[in-house]
Amino acid sequence: MKKWFMFGLTLLISFTLIACGSEETTTTLSMEQAGVTMVVTLKAEGDRVTEQTADNEIMYDALGVSTAEEAEEFFAGFVEGFDETEGVTHNIEYQEDKVVESLTVDYEKADIDEVSQLAGSQYEAESGDEISLERTIEMLEEQGFEIVE
Numbered sequence: 001m002k003k004w005f006m007f008g009l010t011l012l013i014s015f016t017l018i019a020c021g022s023e024e025t026t027t028t029l030s031m032e033q034a035g036v037t038m039v040v041t042l043k044a045e046g047d048r049v050t051e052q053t054a055d056n057e058i059m060y061d062a063l064g065v066s067t068a069e070e071a072e073e074f075f076a077g078f079v080e081g082f083d084e085t086e087g088v089t090h091n092i093e094y095q096e097d098k099v100v101e102s103l104t105v106d107y108e109k110a111d112i113d114e115v116s117q118l119a120g121s122q123y124e125a126e127s128g129d130e131i132s133l134e135r136t137i138e139m140l141e142e143q144g145f146e147i148v149e
Contacts, residue, residue: 027137029145035062039148040140042133049131050108056101068094075099085114107131 023046030039036058043051065071071094082090082103087110093100105115112131137147 028148029140030148031145035059042136044133047133049133049136051106053104058099060097071099086110
């Protein structure tokens with residue numbers, strides 16, 4: 001089940017890079033699979049992602065746990081560093097039968113190199129590059145996400 005968690009975290013902070021432009025847009029993608037629901041919202045100016053939010057619901061049985069306490073113990077090592085990283089807001093709630101997690105990365109404030117060191121991040125570029133909306137959407141669709149209208 002750690003595989004599912006790492007898969008979810010990888011999708012939380014999906015990095016693909018190189019961008020430019022100025023038109024502000026919002027794109028939302030979602031995926032449901034084996035007790036895990038993931039919704040990624042990308043705010044961008046042109047092709048440059050300025051903010052990324054991932055909202056996840058993970059059923060306890062998908063993690064192989066049955067209580068909030070077991071889920072909290074399961075996640076303990078994976079969420080380290082999120083709260084200390086500038087530009088990153090992380091919230092996790094342990095409910096009766098699932099974990100509800102929200103992660104927002106404000107790329108106007110966050111250091112991409114620092115964010116790339118967090119558990120589950122994917123990073124494709126040289127230091128200082130920007131996050132490309134087009135490439136991020138392409139990567140998420142390859143992983144099974146679909147654009148929500």
